[in-house]
Amino acid sequence: MDRAVHLLTRQGCPMCQKVAGRLAELRDELGFTLRVTDVDEAAAAGDKALRAEYGDRLPVVLLDGVEHGYWELDEPRLRADLAG
Secondary structure, eight states, X not given: OOEEEEEEEOTTOHHHHHHHHHHHHHHHHHTEEEEEEEHHHXXXXXXXXXXXXXXXXXXXXXETTEXXXXXXXXXXXXXXXXXX
């Protein structure tokens, strides 16, 4: 099964950039697909749900569509959940 990590971010968010960079490094090693969505851009395009749900907790990491963590990357937990 191909595992999917979805990172919710916004422009100008230093923590978002840090988590995005680390997830990009881990993608090939751990074998997951990575999608990054800027919640403000999504809202401007008509999808306001992501910003309404997660906008005050960015960055948010979703694993296979389920919230895995926010504000920082819990790398040990992500590794364990991807392995399990």
